[in-house]
Amino acid sequence: MxxxxxxxxxxxxxxxxxxxxxxxxxxxxxxxxxxxxxxxxxxxxxxxxxxxxxxxxxxxxxxxxxxxxxxxxxxxxxxxxxxxxxIKNPQYDRESNKKNDKLPIFKTDFGELYQDDCLSLMQNLPKNSVDLIFADPPFNLNKKYESKINDQLSKTEYLKWTERWVLSCVELLKEGGSFFVWNLPVWNTHISSILNKYLNFRQWIAVDIKYQLPIPNKLYPAHYSLLYYTKGKKPSTFNNQRLPIEICRHCGGDIKDYGGYKHKLNKNGLNLTDVWRDLSPVRHSKYKSRESNELPLKLLERVISMASEEGDLIFDPFGGSGTTFIVSEILKRKWVGCEIGPINSIIKRFEDIDFHKKQILDIQSKKNVLFTEEMKTIRTQNGHWLADTFNE
Ligand SMILES: C[S@@+](CC[C@H](N)C(=O)[O-])C[C@H]1O[C@@H](n2cnc3c(N)ncnc32)[C@H](O)[C@@H]1O
Incomplete structure (x- = not known):
């Protein structure tokens, strides 16, 4: 305090x-x-x-x-x-302190994992070399991390630390590269004001996941914020992602009334908006080896597919259980990762890569279509329109 x-x-x-x-x-x-x-x-x-x-x-x-x-x-x-x-600012002398003495602790076909403090690692990585950065830092909520980091800094200390890693990420990003930051809205307001000075704002994505109980005299917090910035005016890659329409889980009927607009709907699905409602927290995954913090595969599959191509380089400074790394590997993106704490859960995920591949295939079969195969079955059974039948 x-x-x-x-x-x-x-x-x-x-x-x-x-x-x-x-x-x-x-x-x-x-x-x-x-x-x-x-x-x-x-x-x-x-x-x-x-x-x-x-x-x-x-x-x-x-x-x-x-x-x-x-x-x-x-x-x-x-x-x-x-x-x-x-004022002589020592921050601008750091170039001279640079030592190239980092070795990865784990390597795969596409990636390299470092067990390190990301601030130190980033000083050793080449500037303007990364196509996509995804960062999911600790939220300063006094969580107990295996790495024993202090997750209860004062606001000033947390924001100072945040600015340091954010600016290091900005330096690593190539022109046209994309930067995503996952955090609570309260912190992302500050991160946005840092990033607005260096990168181009594209989107504040609200990811509708309830994460705590209602608080008296406050609106019920129901979204995480995912900031999306690019270096320069246009991203090198933007692959639009499309979603199936929303239907009733029980009868397969429409939730929205498409009225006379059905014939205008794209058969590859609806445009993804900046409010994502189709993600749920990872809770009971058979392979979940950590107590908390693991992001859904579907989130990373979406971000990586949207903002990178095969062969691009992805960086995540806060590895955690390695969600970014396993998805990058499966989607054939090169990756560099960092985690200050134990990395056994990341390695375990790579041992179980076939299980994750199946999950990614399942996720991919449910996007860029207006109806998934399951949806088609239930809608046919209950006589609801499908892409081929709405004119009848
Ligand atoms: C919120 S978790 C990331 C979870 C990850 N996105 C996933 O899906 O598993 C944040 C991670 O950052 C790590 N961490 C905290 N400070 C760090 C630092 N300075 N350098 C590298 N890693 C750090 C923590 O140990 C923790 O595992």
């Missing part, structure tokens, strides 16, 4: 100093904690009280909090030469 920018700006390092500051400014501790946890600028009278207590201007306080309004950015640009002389 005391490592967030807000308490740092107030020079509050412990509970005692927090109580003291609260007494001096008569801002309740709970409110100071809220500003700190959310890392936001205090509002109304609170801001004036803080500025008075710190004896600084609003401009300086915003700089301390890292809040850069457009006017501030204009000023920084105007004085960029002076600022550059004043």
């Amino acid at each position: 005391f490592t967030n920018n807000f308490f740092k700006a107030l020079n509050i390092k412990n509970q005692k100093e927090l109580l003291y500051f609260s007494r001096k400014t008569s801002i309740p501790v709970s409110k100071l904690k809220m500003y700190n946890e959310e890392s936001i600028l205090p509002f109304n009278e609170d801001l004036n009280k803080i500025l008075k207590e710190l004896n600084i201007s609003e401009f300086e306080f915003k700089l301390k909090l890292g809040i850069l309004d457009s006017d501030t950015i204009d000023l920084l640009a105007k004085f960029s030469s002076e600022i550059n002389t004043l």
